[in-house]
Structure formats: C-alpha cells, structure tokens
Amino acid sequence: MPMFSVCMRDCYDTCSMVSELKDGRLRVRDNPEHPITAGFLCPKGALLPKWFHAKDRLKNPLIREGERGSGEFRETDWEEAIDLVARRLKETIERYGSESVLVYQYAGDRGVVNYAFPLRLFHHLNTSLLDYGICDRAGQEALRDVYGTAIGIDPEDLKNQRLIVYWGINAFWTNLHGFTFARKHNLEIWTVDVVRTETAKRSDRFFQIRPDTDVLFALGAAKVMIEKGLYDKAFVRENVYGFEEFRNYVKRLSLDYVSRETGISIGEIEAFARDFAEKKGVIHIGYGFQRSLAGGGAVRAIAILPALVGHRFGFIYDMKTIDKSYVEGAFLRTKPAKRIPQMKLAEYIERGKIKFLYIYNSNPLASLPNQNRLRKALVENDLFVVTHDIFLTDTALYSDVVLPANTFFERLDIADSYYHRYVALNEPVARLYGKSNSEVTRLLAKALGIENPYLYESDEDVIRKVLERNGLSWEELKAKGFVKVPEKPRKWETPSGKIEFYSRRAVERGLSPFPEYRKFEGKYPLRLLTPTHRMTITSQYHNTHGMIDPSLYINPADARERGIKDEDTVEVFNDYGRVRTTARISDDLPQGVVLLYKAFWVRLLGWNANFLTADETVEKYGNASAYHSTWVDVRRI
Numbered sequence: 327m328p329m330f331s332v333c334m335r336d337c338y339d340t341c342s343m344v345s346e347l348k349d350g351r352l353r354v355r356d357n358p359e360h361p362i363t364a365g366f367l368c369p370k371g372a373l374l375p376k377w378f379h380a381k382d383r384l385k386n387p388l389i390r391e392g393e394r395g396s397g398e399f400r401e402t403d404w405e406e407a408i409d410l411v412a413r414r415l416k417e418t419i420e421r422y423g424s425e426s427v428l429v430y431q432y433a434g435d436r437g438v439v440n441y442a443f444p445l446r447l448f449h450h451l452n453t454s455l456l457d458y459g460i461c462d463r464a465g466q467e468a469l470r471d472v473y474g475t476a477i478g479i480d481p482e483d484l485k486n487q488r489l490i491v492y493w494g495i496n497a498f499w500t501n502l503h504g505f506t507f508a509r510k511h512n513l514e515i516w517t518v519d520v521v522r523t524e525t526a527k528r529s530d531r532f533f534q535i536r537p538d539t540d541v542l543f544a545l546g547a548a549k550v551m552i553e554k555g556l557y558d559k560a561f562v563r564e565n566v567y568g569f570e571e572f573r574n575y576v577k578r579l580s581l582d583y584v585s586r587e588t589g590i591s592i593g594e595i596e597a598f599a600r601d602f603a604e605k606k607g608v609i610h611i612g613y614g615f616q617r618s619l620a621g622g623g624a625v626r627a628i629a630i631l632p633a634l635v636g637h638r639f640g641f642i643y644d645m646k647t648i649d650k651s652y653v654e655g656a657f658l659r660t661k662p663a664k665r666i667p668q669m670k671l672a673e674y675i676e677r678g679k680i681k682f683l684y685i686y687n688s689n690p691l692a693s694l695p696n697q698n699r700l701r702k703a704l705v706e707n708d709l710f711v712v713t714h715d716i717f718l719t720d721t722a723l724y725s726d727v728v729l730p731a732n733t734f735f736e737r738l739d740i741a742d743s744y745y746h747r748y749v750a751l752n753e754p755v756a757r758l759y760g761k762s763n764s765e766v767t768r769l770l771a772k773a774l775g776i777e778n779p780y781l782y783e784s785d786e787d788v789i790r791k792v793l794e795r796n797g798l799s800w801e802e803l804k805a806k807g808f809v810k811v812p813e814k815p816r817k818w819e820t821p822s823g824k825i826e827f828y829s830r831r832a833v834e835r836g837l838s839p840f841p842e843y844r845k846f847e848g849k850y851p852l853r854l855l856t857p858t859h860r861m862t863i864t865s866q867y868h869n870t871h872g873m874i875d876p877s878l879y880i881n882p883a884d885a886r887e888r889g890i891k892d893e894d895t896v897e898v899f900n901d902y903g904r905v906r907t908t909a910r911i912s913d914d915l916p917q918g919v920v921l922l923y924k925a926f927w928v929r930l931l932g933w934n935a936n937f938l939t940a941d942e943t944v945e946k947y948g949n950a951s952a953y954h955s956t957w958v959d960v961r962r963i
Contacts, residue, residue: 327346328344328345328346329344329345329346329753329754329755330342330343330344330345330357330750330751330752330753330807330808331343331344331345331354331734331735331752331753331755332734332739332740332741332750332751332752332807332808333371333374333734333741334435334436334437334440334734334739334741334752335370335436335863335866336432336433336434336436336863336864337368337370337500337501337863338500338501338503338504338743338744338745339362339363339368339501339502339503339504339743339745340363340436340741340742340743340744340745340746340748340750341356341357341360341363341367341368341371341503342356342357342359342360342363342364342748342750342807342808343355343356343357343367343371344356344357344807345735345755346755347755347756351375351379352374352375352378352379352735352755352756353375354367354371354372354374354375355367357750357807357808359806359807359808360748360750360807360808361482361746361748362481362482362503362504362507362745362746362748363503365503365506368502368503369860369861370861370862370863370867373867373870373871374735376870376871377733377867377870378733378735378758379758380717380869380870382717382718382869383716383717383730383758383759383760384715384716384717384718384722384728384730384731384759384760385730385759385760386401386402386403386730387401387402387403387404387406387407387727387728387729387730388400388401388402388407388718388722388727388728389402389406389407389410389726389727390725390726390727393705394704394705394711394724394726395701395704395705395723395724396723397718397723397929399728404761404769407727407729408766408769408770408773409773410727411684411712411727411729411770411773412770412773412774414682414710414726415427415451415682415684415770415774416774418681418682418710419451419453419682421681422681424451424452424453424454425452425453425454425664425679426454426679426680426681426682427448427451427453427454427680427681427682427683427684428453428454428455428456428666428674428680428682428683428684429444429445429448429453429454429455429456429684429685429686430456430668430671430683430684430685430686430688430690431444431445431456431685431686431687431688432456432458432460432668432687432688432693433461433687434686434687434688434689434864434866435687435734435763436741437734437737437739437740437741437752438648438650438653438739438740438741438742438788438789438792439653439738439739439740439762439763439764439785439788439789440687440734440737440739440762440763440764441650441653441687441763442650442653442654443653443654443655443763443764443767443785443788444686444763444764444766444767445654445655445656446653446654446655446658446767446780446781447767447770447771447776447781448684449654449655449656449657449658449659449663450655450658450659450771450776450778450780450781452659452660452661452663454663454664454665454666454680455663455664455665455666456665456666456667456668457665457666457667457668457948457949458668459667459668459669459943459948459949459950459951460668460669460693460694460951461613461617461951462476462613462616462643462644463947463948463949463950463951464616464617464621464622464625464944464947464948464950464951465611465613465616465621465622465625465643466644466948467622467947467948467950468616468621468622468623468624468625468626468629468947469611469625469626469629469641469643469644470819470831471626471826471829471831471832471837472626472629472630472633472820472825472826472827472829473629473639473818473819473820473825473826474817474818474819474820474826474831475639475816475818475819476643476644477639477643477644477645477646477816478611478639478640478641478642478643478644478645479608479637479639479640479641479642480645480746480747480813481504481507481642481645481745481746482746482747484507484508484511484513484608485511487511487513487606487607487608488513488514488605488606488607489513489514489515489516489601489602489605489606489607489608490508490513490514490515490516490607490608490609490610490642491516491517491518491602491607491608491609491610492505492515492516492517492518492519492525492529492610492612493517493518493519493540493609493610493611493612493615493628494518494519494520494540494611494612494613494614494615494616494624495519495525495610495611495612495613495614496519496521496523496524496525496612496614496857497525497610498523498524498525498528499523499524499525499858499859499860500858501610501745504610504642504745505525505528514530514531514605515528515529515530516529516530516531516532516533516598516607517529517531517532517533518532518533518535518540518543519532519533519534519535519615520534520535520536520537520615520855520915520916520919521534521855521857521914521915521919521921522534522913522914522915523914524860533590533594533598534589534590534916535588535589535590536587536588536589536916536918537618537620537853537855537919537954538618538619538620538624538843538844538845538846539587539588539589539843540615540620540624540627540628541620541623541624541626541627541628541841541842541843542583542584542587542588542627542843543584543588543590543595543598544624544627544628544630544631544841545576545579545584545627545841545843546579546581546584546585546588546595546599547595547598547599547602547631548572548576548599548627548630548631548634549576549577549579549581549584549599550581550595550596550599550600551599551602551603551631551634551635552573552576552634553577554599554600556599556600556603556604557603557634557635558634558635558636561633561636562633562634565633565638565818565824565825566633566824566825566826566827567820567822567824567825567826567827567828567830568826568827568828568829568839569827571827571828571839571840572630572827572828572840575840581595581596587843587845589916602631602635603634603635606635606636606637606640607631607632607635607640608632608637608640608641608642609628609629609631609632609640609641609642610641610642610643611625611628611629611641611642611643614855614857614954615954616950617950617951617952617953617954618846618952618953618954618955619844619846619942619944619952619955620843620844620846620955621944621947621950621952621954622944622946622947622950623841623842623843623844624841626829626832626841627841628641629641630827630841633825633827638816639816642745644744645742645743645744645745645746645747646742646744647742647743647747647748647749647811648742648749648792648796648798648811649792649795649796650742650792652788652791652792652795653788653792655780658778658780666679666680667943667949668694668949668951669694669695669941669943669949669950669951670941670943670949671690671694671700672694672696672699672700672702672703672941675700675703675704675707675709676703676707678707678708680709681708681709681710682709682710682712683709683710683711683712684712684714685711685712685713685714685715685721685725686713686714686715686731686763687763688721689715689719689720689721689864689865689866689925690721691704691719691720691721691723691724691928692719692720692721692864692865692925692926692927692928692934692936693864693865693924693925693936694936694941695902695936695939695940695941695951695953695956696902696903696936696937696939696940696941697903697928697934697936697937698902698903698937699902699941701724704724705724710726711724711725711726711727712725712726712727712728712729713725713727713728713729714728714729714730714731714763714766715728715729715730715731716730716731716732716733716760717869718929719865719927719929720865720927720928720929723929729760729761729766730759730760730761731760731761731762731763732757732758732759732760732761732762733758733760734752735754735755735756736754736755736756736757736758736760736762737752737754737762737764737785738752738753738754738785738786738789739752739785739789740752740789740792740793740803742811747810747811747813748808748809748810748811749793749798749803749808749809749810749811750807750808751803751804751807751808762785764785764788767781768781768782796811797812798811827840828840835946836946837946846955847957848900848955848956848957849900849901849957850900850957850958850959851918851957851959852880852884852918852919852920852957852958852959852960853918853919853920853954853956853957854898854919854920854921854922854935854938854939854954854956854957854958855919855920855921855922855954856921856922856923856924856925856935856936856939856953856954856956857921857923857924858923858924858925859874859875859923859924861874862874862923862925862926864924864925865925865926865927865934868925868926868927868930868931869927869930873930873931874923874926875923876907876908876922876923876926876931877907877908877909877910877922878896878898878907878908878909878910878920878921878922878960879910879911879912879914879915879920879921879922880909880910880911880912880915880920880960881911881912881913881915881916881917881918881919881920882911882912882913883917884917884918884920884960885909885911888960888961888962889962890909890911890960890962891909891911892909892910892911893908893909893910894908894909894962894963895907895908895909895962895963896908896909896960896961896962896963897960897961897963898920898922898938898958898959898960899938899958899959899960899961900938900956900957900958900959902937902938902939902940902941902956903933903937903938904937904938905922905933905934905935905937905938906933906963907922907933909960909962920958920960922935922938923935924936924953936953938956938958939953939956940952940953940955940956942955
C-alpha cells in the first residue's frame with residue numbers, strides 16, 4: 327500500500343514522496359501534488375531504496391572491547407546495551423555533575439520528532455547542549471544584524487520575480503527543485519561564486535570572484551546603485567536606518583580597488599548593479615562561503631542589495647516555518663543550560679569538561695574540522711561515548727556503545743523545510759532494523775527510573791500537538807501528505823524597527839556598523855575549499871554509493887608551477903595534517919584555489935578533507951565555523 331514519505335536529509339528541498347514495499351523491496355517516487363518538489367527525485371533521492379536495504383546497516387547493539395577506534399566490538403542485546411548506557415550516564419552525573427554530559431546532535435535526520443524528542447531526556451537531566459556553529463551560524467547572525475531575522479521570502483514568490491542571483495550556492499546540486507522552479511517560471515539566473523560550478527555553467531551570467539571578496543563585490547555594487555540613483559529612493563527613505571551613513575561609507579570605496587581585489591572588471595560591477603536594480607533581483611544566499619573568517623561580513627553586505635531595490639525580505643536563506651519547541655521540551659529543565667560551541671568539541675574533551683558524550687543524527691568524526699586533533703582527544707581522554715546510528719560510521723568506531731537506528735521509512739514523523747513553507751508527513755512503510763531516536767529515549771528514561779510522562783509521550787501525540795500549536799490540520803496532512811504553513815505578518819526585528827544598513831546590533835558585539843573587507847592570508851599558498859559532492863550530504867551516502875570523487879581539483883597554472891599533471895598522485899598538506907589523492911586539473915577554479923569534496927568516510931577512504939580543515943571559529947558571529955579559511959600546499963609524489 328502506498329504511504330506518504332518525506333526525505334529527512336539536511337537539504338533545502340525536503341521532498342514529499344510516495345513510498346511502498348513491493349516484493350520485499352522499497353520503491354519511492356515524488357508526490358505529484360507537491361507545489362515545489364513534484365516531478366522528480368534528485369539523484370540521491372532516487373537511490374534511497376539502495377540506502378534503505380544496505381547490507382551494512384547495523385542490526386544489533388555493539389559494545390566496544392578493543393582500543394577506541396580499533397573497530398573491535400561484541401554484539402549484544404538491547405537490554406544489556408541500554409542498561410550499560412543508563413548506568414554510565416547516572417555514574418557520570420553523580421561523579422562529575424550533569425554539565426559533564428553532552429548530547430551532540432545535528433540535522434542528519436530532520437524529522438521533527440527524531441531530531442528533537444531525545445533532547446527532552448537531556449533537558450530533564452540538566453546536561454550540557456550544543457551551541458550550533460557548524461553550518462550557517464555566521465549568516466544567521468549577519469542577517470539578524472541587518473533585518474533582525476534570517477527568514478527570507480517564500481520561494482513560491484519567485485513566480486513574481488524576474489531575476490535570482492545564486493550567491494555562493496551550487497543550487498543545481500544542492501537545491502535542484504528550487505533551481506528548476508526558477509527556470510520553470512522564466513527567471514533570469516545569475517551566479518556569484520569562486521568556483522565555476524554546475525550552477526554557474528547553467529546560469530545566464532556568472533561572476534567569478536576571489537575568495538573572501540564577496541563583501542567587497544556587494545559593497546561595490548551598492549556604491550554604483552546609490553551613486554547612479556538606481557536604488558528605490560522611496561522604499562529606502564521609509565524603511566532603512568542609517569542610509570546616509572552607509573552612502574558616505576561606500577563613497578570612499580574605489581571601484582578600481584574593488585575590481586583589483588575581486589577579479590571582476592569595473593564594467594562587470596557596474597553591469598551587475600544596473601541590471602540587478604532594473605530587474606529588482608532577489609538573492610539566494612548560500613551557506614558554504616560564509617564558513618570562513620570573512621563569512622559574516624559577506625552576508626551582511628550581500629543582504630543590503632535586495633533592500634536597495636525595494637524588497638522587504640529579498641533574500642532566500644532560511645524558512646523556519648513551524649514552532650517545534652514543544653518537541654524539545656526545554657521546559658523540563660530546572661537550571662539554565664550550559665552551551666558548548668559545536669566547533670570546540672575537541673577542546674572541551676581535552677579540558678576534561680566532557681565525560682559522557684551521546685551522539686545521534688550526526689557523524690562528527692567525519693564532519694568536524696581538524697580530525698587529527700579530535701581523534702587524539704577521544705583516544706587520550708577519559709570519557710564514555712554512545713552513538714546511535716544506522717551504520718558503523720567513523721564516529722561509531724570511536725564509541726563505547728553503538729545503538730542501531732532505523733531509517734525514516736520505518737517510523738512516523740513530520741518534517742518542515744528551511745527552503746519552502748510546507749510540512750510533510752512521513753508514514754512507516756516497513757520495519758527492518760534498529761530503533762528510532764524517540765524509542766531509545768523512552769528506553770533510557772525507563773532504565774534511569776524516570777517517571778516524567780513527557781518522556782513517554784507517543785510520536786503521534788507529539789506530532790498532533792505540534793500541528794495544533796501551529797494551526798495546522800492533522801486530517802489535511804494525512805489526506806495530502808503535506809500542508810502549507812501560512813505566513814504571518816512580519817516586521818524587521820532590529821533595534822530601530824527598520825532594515826539597518828548601519829547595524830546597531832553589530833556595534834553592540836564590537837563590530838563595525840558597516841560590513842568590512844579584510845584580507846586573510848595563510849601560512850601556505852593555496853586556499854582549500856571543501857564543498858559537498860552532488861551524491862552526498864556531508865558524510866551521508868558515501869558508504870551506500872561507493873567511492874564518489876576523492877580527487878583534488880587544481881588550477882592549470884598552480885599545477886604547472888608544481889610539476890603536476892592530470893591524474894598524478896599528490897600529497898595535500900598543512901600543519902593540521904596531510905592526505906594523498908589524485909590530482910584533477912581544472913580551469914573551473916581560479917589560480918590559488920584548490921578543492922576537495924568534504925567529509926567522506928575515513929574508514930572507507932583512509933582520510934577525508936577535514937584532516938586539513940581549520941578548527942578556528944569566528945567568535946563575534948556566534949563561534950561560527952571557518953572551514954574555508956584553510957590554506958594548504960600540494961606536491962607531486
């Protein structure tokens with residue numbers, strides 16, 4: 327019998343699907359009624375049955391017997407595994423206090439229940455929580471500086487637009503339905519990026535800038551719009567705070583300087599400004615480029631451009647559609663939560679601040695930077711590690727107990743999107759192995775002797791209450807497989823109540839009131855970029871789809887300088903580590919930039935790009951990650 331499913335991956339599209347089991351095999355297709363994702367599944371979605379039926383799925387709990395990271399485990403039953411986890415959790419709290427326990431989770435599964443319900447237990451226990459910084463924290467903070475919110479326009483409004491700029495996002499790989507939607511409605515498509523991506527190749531215009539110069543290019547375009555009178559004067563006068571100060575700020579900016587630094591000619595800068603203003607462009611602001619020391623300032627500068635042409639919220643960035651706080655249950659705490667910066671996990675382990683680490687929906691031993699440091703910290707320090715996952719990931723290999731998880735095809739849940747305004751239903755299609763995050767939470771609560779009824783609430787009851795609190799219909803969701811969340815009246819939640827070109831919030835954090843350009847240089851000559859591959863979502867699917875593309879991409883001039891030919895074996899190195907791989911020479915990258923796709927499984931490949939990436943954070947933008955502020959060199963072997 328066909329059932330409604332929704333892809334729970336950490337992806338813009340959040341596709342509504344129809345799934346069924348035929349002859350023991352899962353079959354999936356798009357939900358033909360969905361306004362955004364109907365018509366097709368992306369390449370990753372089409373291969374979901376292969377992932378679901380994967381032979382290497384965990385079937386029984388594991389308890390470590392050998393050295394951490396050795397892969398030596400013994401199989402056990404659920405009762406022994408849960409009793410061990412509960413006992414060590416209780417002992418840790420009694421000996422070191424509840425703050426020595428950290429629950430580490432992220433968006434490996436975006437089901438509302440599967441993502442948030444386990445946090446109820448850790449709130450009840452008053453443990454430490456993550457302060458998320460791995461993904462888009464810099465951009466979130468930057469947009470709040472300008473608009474007071476990071477929530478942009480409803481992408482269905484693209485029907486009423488003429489131009490979309492994909493700035494620092496390879497949407498053809500990571501937001502394929504959004505890209506297709508824009509094409510379907512005849513929008514002109516531009517791309518601004520360091521790399522000539524598949525999106526850039528399919529765009530009407532491509533502006534290839536140098537790393538960290540996004541802020542300068544945006545400020546240069548703003549300067550042209552203002553000085554040539556191309557901006558929406560009435561809108562700016564009524565709705566912008568600090569415009570005159572910003573006008574004086576960009577007046578001092580030389581377009582010659584902007585051109586030299588960005589690599590974009592003055593003529594192209596002026597053409598961008600003129601045509602963007604004439605077509606009242608909107609901008610899809612990507613996540614990758616903001617994961618750098620320059621990322622926060624870049625997003626602030628980019629976010630000003632749509633306001634100049636008269637958009638109240640002229641950017642696509644985030645779409646937090648529903649209130650999910652009930653699922654998480656922070657009301658169960660009896661004291662304030664200690665937040666540990668996500669990017670500083672290794673540091674907190676080294677300092678002895680974490681004695682019990684519970685990991686789900688995440689694979690930090692593939693996804694966090696400076697992997698040599700993190701692995702060393704886990705081996706050399708005294709802590710107990712539990713991982714709940716579908717597969718024996720790199721993180722699971724370094725755990726004391728590994729609990730098998732099930733897939734989203736095996737449980738009831740709902741998921742919203744951070745791209746569109748639809749919530750989709752996920753019904754169980756079959757049951758193979760493992761338990762959901764909420765099931766394990768209930769087992770642990772029982773083993774700990776906790777009687778609080780919120781820890782035993784059923785998935786359906788939780789879902790119904792979330793929908794009710796958001797004014798959505800369970801009956802409509804069951805009938806269609808998705809419902810649209812109505813947009814509420816919105817305002818700019820800034821100190822002035824307006825769009826702030828002069829950001830008072832930024833000043834309060836010790837930043838300049840205006841976005842600033844800074845040159846960043848490393849000890850090594852080549853800038854390393856580590857985007858996601860088309861067939862993975864960070865570390866997910868590497869084991870399912872096999873070896874994907876571990877090559878190092880390098881510009882022809884940089885290759886010639888080092889005597890490197892196409893398909894040569896090379897070593898990529900810096901002070902964090904070194905890896906060996908195959909070189910691929912490509913003029914899609916500018917000189918001085920190299921590229922490795924991120925977060926492949928170390929147990930399959932022997933390394934991944936995060937053995938090289940910097941674990942520095944951007945403190946004034948919420949301890950945001952700075953993966954792409956990594957410098958390396960390359961030599962032929």
